[in-house]
Amino acid sequence: xxxxxxxxxxxxxxxxxxxxxxxxxxxxxxxxxxxxxxxxxxxxxxxxxxxxxxxxxxxxxxxxxxxxxxxxxxxxxxxxxxxxxxxxxxxxxxxxxxxxxxxxxxxxxxxxxxxxxxxxxxxxxxxxxxxxxxxxxxxxxxxxxxxxxxxxxxxxxxxxxxxxxxxxxxxxxxxxxxxxxxxxxxxxxxxxxxxxxxxxxxxxxxxxxxxxxxxxxxxxxxxxxxxxxxxxxxxxxxxxxxxxxxxxxxxxxxxxxxxxxxxxxxxxxxxxxxxxxxxxxxxxxxxxx
Amino acid sequence: xxxxxxxxxxxxxxxxxxxxxxxxxxxxxxxxxxxxxxxxxxxxxxxxxxxxxxxxxxxxxxxxxxxxxxxxxxxxxxxxxxxxxxxxxxxxxxxxxxxxxxxxxxxxxxxxxxxxxxxxxxxxxxxxxxxxxxxxxxxxxxxxxxxxxxxxxxxxxxxxxxxxxxxxxxxxxxxxxxxxxxxxxxxxxxxxxxxxxxxxxxxxxxxxxxxxxxxxxxxxxxxxxxxxxxxxxxxxxxxxxxxxxxxxxxxxxxxxxxxxxxxxxxxxxxxxxxxxxxxxxxxxxxxxxxxxxxxxxxxxxxxxxxxxxxxxxxxxxxxxxxxxxxxxxxxxxxxxxxxxxxxxxxxxxxxxxxxxxxxxxxxxxxxxxxxxxxxxxxxxxxxxxxxxxxxxxxxxxxxxxxxxxxxxxxxxxxxxxxxxxxxxxxxxxxxxxxxxxxxxxxxxxxxxxxxxxxxxxxxxxxxxxxxxxxxxxxxxxxxxxxxxxxxxxxxxxxxxxxxxxxxxxxxxxxxxxxxxxxxxxxxxxxxxxxxxxxxxxxxxxxxxxxxxxxxxxxxxxxxxxxxxxxxx
Numbered sequence: 001x002x003x004x005x006x007x008x009x010x011x012x013x014x015x016x017x018x019x020x021x022x023x024x025x026x027x028x029x030x031x032x033x034x035x036x037x038x039x040x041x042x043x044x045x046x047x048x049x050x051x052x053x054x055x056x057x058x059x060x061x062x063x064x065x066x067x068x069x070x071x072x073x074x075x076x077x078x079x080x081x082x083x084x085x086x087x088x089x090x091x092x093x094x095x096x097x098x099x100x101x102x103x104x105x106x107x108x109x110x111x112x113x114x115x116x117x118x119x120x121x122x123x124x125x126x127x128x129x130x131x132x133x134x135x136x137x138x139x140x141x142x143x144x145x146x147x148x149x150x151x152x153x154x155x156x157x158x159x160x161x162x163x164x165x166x167x168x169x170x171x172x173x174x175x176x177x178x179x180x181x182x183x184x185x186x187x188x189x190x191x192x193x194x195x196x197x198x199x200x201x202x203x204x205x206x207x208x209x210x211x212x213x214x215x216x217x218x219x220x221x222x223x224x225x226x227x228x229x230x231x232x233x234x235x236x237x238x239x240x241x242x243x244x245x246x247x248x249x250x251x252x253x254x255x256x257x258x259x260x261x262x263x264x265x266x267x268x269x270x271x272x273x274x275x276x277x278x279x280x281x282x283x284x285x286x287x288x289x
Numbered sequence: 290x291x292x293x294x295x296x297x298x299x300x301x302x303x304x305x306x307x308x309x310x311x312x313x314x315x316x317x318x319x320x321x322x323x324x325x326x327x328x329x330x331x332x333x334x335x336x337x338x339x340x341x342x343x344x345x346x347x348x349x350x351x352x353x354x355x356x357x358x359x360x361x362x363x364x365x366x367x368x369x370x371x372x373x374x375x376x377x378x379x380x381x382x383x384x385x386x387x388x389x390x391x392x393x394x395x396x397x398x399x400x401x402x403x404x405x406x407x408x409x410x411x412x413x414x415x416x417x418x419x420x421x422x423x424x425x426x427x428x429x430x431x432x433x434x435x436x437x438x439x440x441x442x443x444x445x446x447x448x449x450x451x452x453x454x455x456x457x458x459x460x461x462x463x464x465x466x467x468x469x470x471x472x473x474x475x476x477x478x479x480x481x482x483x484x485x486x487x488x489x490x491x492x493x494x495x496x497x498x499x500x501x502x503x504x505x506x507x508x509x510x511x512x513x514x515x516x517x518x519x520x521x522x523x524x525x526x527x528x529x530x531x532x533x534x535x536x537x538x539x540x541x542x543x544x545x546x547x548x549x550x551x552x553x554x555x556x557x558x559x560x561x562x563x564x565x566x567x568x569x570x571x572x573x574x575x576x577x578x579x580x581x582x583x584x585x586x587x588x589x590x591x592x593x594x595x596x597x598x599x600x601x602x603x604x605x606x607x608x609x610x611x612x613x614x615x616x617x618x619x620x621x622x623x624x625x626x627x628x629x630x631x632x633x634x635x636x637x638x639x640x641x642x643x644x645x646x647x648x649x650x651x652x653x654x655x656x657x658x659x660x661x662x663x664x665x666x667x668x669x670x671x672x673x674x675x676x677x678x679x680x681x682x683x684x685x686x687x688x689x690x691x692x693x694x695x696x697x698x699x700x701x702x703x704x705x706x707x708x709x710x711x712x713x714x715x716x717x718x719x720x721x722x723x724x725x726x727x728x729x730x731x732x733x734x735x736x737x738x739x740x741x742x743x744x745x746x747x748x749x750x751x752x753x754x755x756x757x758x759x760x761x762x763x764x765x766x767x768x769x770x771x772x773x774x775x776x777x778x779x780x781x782x783x784x785x786x787x788x789x790x791x792x793x794x795x796x797x798x799x800x801x802x803x804x805x806x807x808x809x810x811x812x813x814x815x816x817x818x819x820x821x822x823x824x825x826x827x828x829x830x831x832x833x834x835x836x837x838x839x840x841x842x843x844x845x846x847x848x849x850x851x852x853x854x855x856x857x
Contacts, residue, residue, distance in 0.1 A: 043554070061707050063553055072510075073549060073553065076556070077551070079508075080534070081702055105539035259528075264532065268555055269676075269700055269703065273674065278502050278669065281527065283666075286487060287319050287490055
């Protein structure tokens, strides 16, 4: 499939020149094209923030909801029509801050969706405050003396919750990131891809060069089925490991667990209420025996 | 002699008062009696005191009264809990040792009934509640076999020993009841009613949930909160049979966002919650507003602010539901009065939500969801559900500007088009825009639907003479209470007007109100929220207000008395 199929004509893109979101958009389109996912069968779900605008910049069905709230509708969309490919994509503030509770419980629910998080360690749209992943000491107009909160570790949290697929990528590495995203989409179950990206306007600390210098790829010796090892790797920093940390291929998905597709694969919109059954149910309330 | 008996059973939480209510209401229905039950309970799992009021009658009986004809206190302190409602005519059936110092036995009609003693003889005092069930059924002369079979069925999942002991308990109690009937100490003249055989006995929560299934509901996501949880539990239990996704969300924010996501992908979704939970949903409500997403919200009210009185009732979230959510967008507020309304309005809510692509509320309260009575089986002959989903073309635009403001609603994966929805202001294709001219067009488009809703509104129900001089106005759960109170007044110059759609205010409202010489409004809140809404939309001020906000619904007698005082 040609990546051009995902191109949107005439969009006024709201990202700064040099923003890490641009390569992520390009990589995502390539990954989708290589997996031959039709735009009509793809639903991009996002919240609010600069990264959360990404669904508007590629051809797909779009659910651009509320700040922090991408994961609940993404879960419901997949459950309502499991034939759709559902990607929930937003920034670190959206997914880990405002949406932190949904992040935790979506992992527990394990819907078969892909969760891509643009992690630039800063708030862009609100102009430069700390994000949950900002490193300690990072100075902002609000955190004037520097961040003193422990940075949120999304990978360690996800592995602790036995998320079924956990990976980290870097927007500067197109080929590796594309392969990780492809594997995440193909994975059956919830898949987290945290993507390091520079914010060229508001984060002068964690720059492209900084990420280059402070990351390395997990090599073949890393066993992604080993949860303890994955957790240990997730707690490493400076340098931060990149790659697929953890996969649990045996987890049942939310759509499997809810049970309504066992005997009937039809999505909900093709179904009608069973009035005969309803009649029988109501009759039980006549209490005649 | 009494044609209608009010029996109140009282005990500690955990003492099985709910079991008593469940068994007695069903056994009465089974035996062909008209029955009503409502409970009041404390917000705790053990201890405290709970009570249930069960009315049994020869004719239909559907409302809460103050009068207690027979009081059965099952533990110490229970009498004090309902003391204000005890009259010289109240017969107290209790065990002398259990409640010895609770009241002056010489001043009350007291009959010593050894509930606990019999239960202890059987093996454990926990059976005393089932002894009481037996006593009441014996008093009414219901066939013991009927009673025993139902009790056996109720406990069928328990160990055989437990079943046998409960059967022994019900039999012992039954014989005590027969003895009471023979002693002529308790007199009443209540007959069974052949008309009720095909009727159903459901509470408000069950009516709402059954209406949801009839409305094609196939997705419910909610967070448990009294008194709204009954609907979630009911649908979860039916999920397998009816293909419903019933998910307990991590919070109410997730619940409503899931439901909106489900509608987007083609489900018919609802949430059930109470005031505090709904407060968390208001951001999501606003999302439904701009996405033009259908959503059905069952809001079972309880007294606030904040945690308030978690297990009690109130009608104080009308304004919350009406004004919740930032920005301006249309909505519909329905408020069932009769149990049947719970069914029909909830069913209709799904069609309205889908047709107009707006939020539709079902406003109930603890009194409504927890009250039972026998009522006609809902009519299922016309349950074709209205689906308004279109198959999309390649150039599909989710927010196409149309004359009436309604854009054909497509869903992802059905057709050649793409479906984009956005919480930002958006263009016709659903993409983010800051074109301020388009902004105005989109606001106007959304609000245009309000005009359409006016033609579709459910008219208020006038009960009583068309030539009324006095008009009593009420809404939601108080329907049957007002009905019985107005009937008790016996005035042919007084009618009542019940609103089951409170917003948009039905077009007929002004005409009804203008015809009255005097209007009195009855509301279960402190600030007469519905009167304010009426004033806003009709200019008519209703200054005679009967308000109650102690956490209980109105008693028929107190309401009749207050109406009488005002109408003197």
